[in-house]
Amino acid sequence: MKIADDIAGLLGRFGASATGYLEVDHRPDYKEPPPAAATPPAATLETHAAPVQAEPAAPVPPAEKVVPTPLSVAVNNTRPAKAERVEPRIDDASRPAAAEPVQSPTASVAPSMLRSLLMEAALARQVAARAHEEAAAAHQSLADGLSLFTPARVVAVVSMKGGVGKTTICAALAGALNCDGRALAIDLDPQDALRHHLGVESEPDAEAAADAGLAGKDWDASLRVGAGGTRVLPYGAMPVQARRALERRLEEEPQWLARQLARMNLNADDVVLLDTPPGHTSYLEQALDAADQAIAVITPDAASFMVLEQIERLFEGRPGCSYVVNQFDASRTFCQDMLEVLKQRLGARLLGVVPLDHAVSEGLAFGDYPLLEDGDSPARQEILAIGDAVAAHLQAPTLAGRRSS
C-alpha cells in the first residue's frame, strides 16, 4: 500500500513507521446552494459548459443559442417544450432561412426585416411541404415495387477521425429524437461501443452474442432497449472471421445496408441513426447511401480542421449534410478562436456546438447518461436543440433525388 507523502513525512520525522496507516477518501454528497446567477460566471469551473460570456463584444451569441431559424419558426413540431425555448431566440439576432449561410448576425434587427425573413421562411416551408408530399407519393410507389428503401428516416453520424465523440453524439441524438419511442440506433462500428453509450450490456454467452447484432438474421429481434427507451442494434461481439466476412459482403453488395433496413419493421415515423466507424470505410459508404441526412462530428482543434476537406469531399453531391462541433471548451481561448474559424467555414451547415462536459465521459463508467437523462446539463440542452434541427430537416425531404436513383 502506498503511503501518502505527507503521512510518510510526518511519521518519518518522529521516527515512526508509516505502515498500517489507513487512508480514507470519503467524499460525502454536499447540497450545494443554488448558483447566484442563472448563467454561472466564467470564473467557476464547476462545469465546463460555460458559454462564451467573457467577451461582451463577441459577435457570436452563446453556444446554446446557435440554432438555425427553422427551429424558431417551425411551429408544427411535435415537441411542446420547445415553445419555451423559442421565445428568447426571437429576441436574438434573427437569422435568414436555412439555405443561406449566416455570416455575422447583427445584434439588433429592424422588425420589418424580421417580418420579411419570416415570410420567406414560411414560403420555403410551404414549398418544402408540397415537395414532401410529392416525394412521398413517388416514394410510396417506388417502395411498393422494390423493397430497397425503408420508409423510416435515416441519419448517418460520421467522422473522419476518431475520438471526436461520434458515438456519444449518435447515442445522445437517438435519445433526443426518441419522443414516441420511434428512434433506434444502429451500430456499424466494429468497436461495438454504441450499446455501452445506451446502457445495453454485452450478451453473456458467445453464441447469443453472435446472433445479436449486425450478423444476426433478424434485426428486429436483435434490437435492445437502452437508456431513455431508445432501441439499439449493437454491432455485436463478432469473431474476426465473421467480421471479415461481413465486410467482404459490404464490398460485394453496395445496397446491403439499405436492404437490411428495408427488411426491418419500420414505418414513416421511425428515425434510424447510424453510427459509423471513423474514416472512409465501406460502412461509411453504405451508410451515406442509405441515409437521408448525414452529420459529421468534429472537434474544435487543428486536427479536425485538417480533415474538413476530406469530409467536404465526401459530402459532395449529397445534400442534407451538416456538422456538429463536439467537446467545445469555453474556458480556452484557443477553442473559442477555433470555433470562430469553423463557423465561418461551415456557415449554416453547422447544426450545433456541444460543450465539453467531463460528466459525460465519466458517466459512462458509472452507468450515468447525462446526455440522455440529466435535464440540467447544458450539453444535453444542446443535444436536444440539435435533435430538433435534425427532426426539422427530416421533415422537409429534399432528398427524394437520392432515392429515386
Add this chain to the structure above:
Amino acid sequence: MSGSGTQQAASSGRLQHWAQAITDRVEGMSKHARHALQAGALLLSALLVLLTVTVPFDFHSQCIFAAGCFIVALIVRRQAGRFPVMLLIGLSLTASLRYMYWRVTSTLGFESWMDAMFGYGLVAAELYALAVLVLGYLQTAWPLRRQPLLMNAPPSAWPTVDVFIPSYNEALDIVKLTIFAAQAIDWPQDKLRVHVLDDGRREEFRTFCDSIGVNYLVRDNNRHAKAGNLNAALKVTDGEFVAFFDADHVPTRSFLQICVGWFIKDPKLAMLQTPHFFFSPDPFEKNLNTFRSVPNEGELFYGLVQDGNDLWNATFFCGSCAVMRRSALMEVGGVAVETVTEDAHTALKLNRAGYNTAYLAIPQAAGLATESLSRHISQRIRWARGMAQIFRIDNPLGGKGLRLGQRLCYLNAMLHFFYGLPRLVFLTAPLAYLFFGAQIFHATALMITAYALPHILHASLTNSRIQGRFRHSFWNEVYETVLAWYIMGPTLMALVDPKFGGFNVTDKGGIIDKKFFDWRLARPYIVLLTLNLAGIAFGVWQLALGDAHARTTILINMAWTLYNIIISGASVAVASETRQVRSEPRVAAELPVRITLEDGRIVDGTTQDFSQKGLGFRVPEGVEIAPGTRIEVTLFRNQQESAFPATVMFRRGSLLGAQFGRLSLGQQSELVRLTFSRADIWASTWGSGQVDTPLVALREVAAIGMRGIGELGRATLLELQALLVARRRPSQAFEKSMEQQR
C-alpha cells in the same frame, strides 16, 4: 572534531554499559536487599546534599567553589544526551540551595521596620522563585518523548469517535475550516461523527451543517459556557471516544489514527493531549517582530513542560486538540464546571480516579493566536484565575488518588501562575535601596556576588540547556512582566475567594488597521519603566555625592535596575500594536502548485502561503502573469489533485498573490483537504526555531527594550503634539470671532 565525537560516543557507550551492568546487578538482588540498598543510597545522598548546602565558606573558598562548579557546567552543557542535563541540574541545585541557605541564615538581620518589610518581601519572592525552579527541573528534566502509535487492528475493529467542535460567537468562515477538516480525518466513515455544538444557536451554522452532512447540536441555555456545552453534547452522543477541537483549531487528517493507538495499548488511558500550534503570530511575535525566530510563549509549555509532565503521568487537558475515553470522562462526571479552567480540573479529576493521561508532542491541529494584547491578557487572566481556584478548592497536595510525581507537577502548574507579585517585587527591589536607602540585604556586596551570581548563572545556563529549543533566555522575564500586574489581582483574590467574579479587560478585537500604542494597557509597564529610570538617576546622583564605602552596593543595585529597565522596555514594546494587514492570516507553507492560464499555458510553481481565501506562490523566473489574470490553481496531495479558479491580485517579481473565485462547498472541502489537512503541515515548522544562546538572547532583548523605550518616547511626543494643537485651535477661533465683531 569527529575524533572527539567518536571518543564521546565510545565513552558514553562505556558509561551506559557500566550503568546497565549495575542496574542488572541490582535487579538481581532480593527484594529486601534492594530496599535496603535504596534506603542506604537515599540516606547517603541526603547527607551529601546537606553537607554541600550548609557548609559555610568564607569569601575566597566560596568563590573558588563557585568558579569550579561553573567551569564544569560550561564544559558539560555542550554535550548531548540526558546525563549532562542531570549533571547541570545537580550543579544548579547545589548553587541555588547554597545561596538560599546562606540567604536565610546570614542575611536577614534587619534593623528598621522598613528594612524588614522590604527585606522579608524580597526573601519571600526569592523562595517562590526557588520553589518554581526546583519543581520546574523536576517537571522538565526528562521529557518522555512519546512516539506516535498507529492502529494495528483491522478498521472494522476500530472504535467510534465523536468529534466535538464547540462554538459560541466565532464567525462561520473560521469554524467552516475546522468542520471541513474534521470531516476529512482519516477514519472509517461510519465510525466518525462530527458534531458542531453551537451555543450561539445561529441559523447559518445550522444550514451549513445540514448541507455538508455534519451534526448540529444546540442546547437551550448557556450555563457554564464551554464546559456546559460539552457536557450537554456528551449526553446525546455515544461514541467510545471523544475528540475536542476549539472552533478555530483545524485538525489534520492523521489526528485520530496517531492518537487513538495509545488508548488501545493502555486501557487505563483516559486522555491524550496534543500541542496547540498557532499559525499566526501572537501579540508578542507580531509587535516585536519575532515570528518564527524566537519561540513563542506556548512552545515551552507544549514542547517541553507537557512532555515532562507525561513522564510523571501528570499531563493535563488543555481544552482542545485532545482525545478522551468517554467511559472515563463520564465516570468523573463529565467536564468539570467548578472552575474557569475546566480543562485542567477535568484532567486532575481523571488522575485522581486512577486513570492515566498522556501527551504526544506532535502538532496535529493548529489555530489562530490571540489577535491583540488585550485579548491575550484576558485569556491569561482567565487561566491564572482558574488555576488559583483549583489550587484552592482541589489542591493537588491533598486529597487521594495522586502519586507524588503527579502532585508536584500539578502543584508547579498552579504555582506558576502566582508569579505576579514576585515578579513585581523583583522589578522594584533595587529601588528600595536607591530611593530609600533601605538595607534589605544584610551582607557585603562581595558576598552577595559570590553567592547570588552562581545561583543566577547556573539557573540561566541549565534552563538554557533544558529549554533552549523552546524558549530563549530572558524572554521568561518579558512574558512575566507583561502579565504580572494583571494576574496578580485575580490570583490573589481567587485564593481568598474562589467564587469571586472575573476581572475583565475590555478587548479591542478585530482588524487593527493602523499602528497604535495601547496606552491604557501599557500603564503598568510605563510606571515600572519610569520608576527604574528614576532609580538610575538617583543612583548616579548618589555615586557622585556619596561615600566610597557604599559604591559597590550602589553599582550592584544600578546593574539590577538596568536589567529591569531592559525588561520593562521590552514590555512597553509589546504594547505598541502593529498594523494587521490581512483580515485572514495565512499559513506559510511550501507546496507544489500548478497554474493553468486561460491560453492553455501551464506553469509549475511553489506556494509561499495559503488561506481559505487565497494563496501566494512563486513562479519560475521569466514567467509573466499580470494582475487581474484569471487562472486555475491545481494543488496536489500525493496522487490527488484538484483545480480551483482564482484571479491574480498582485505581482512582485516572481511572487504572485491570487484570490480564489467563488468555490462550491465541494471545492472548499477539497481545498481544505489539500492544504490544512495535510498530516505534516504543522510538524514541519515545529520546534525548528533557533536554539538559544544566552548572550545572543540578551542582546536581542536589550535591543527590543531600547526600541520599546524609543516607541514610548515617540508616542508621548505625538500625544503632546496633539494636545498642543488642540489647545491652539480654540485661540484661533477666538481671534476670528474677535475680528468679526469689529
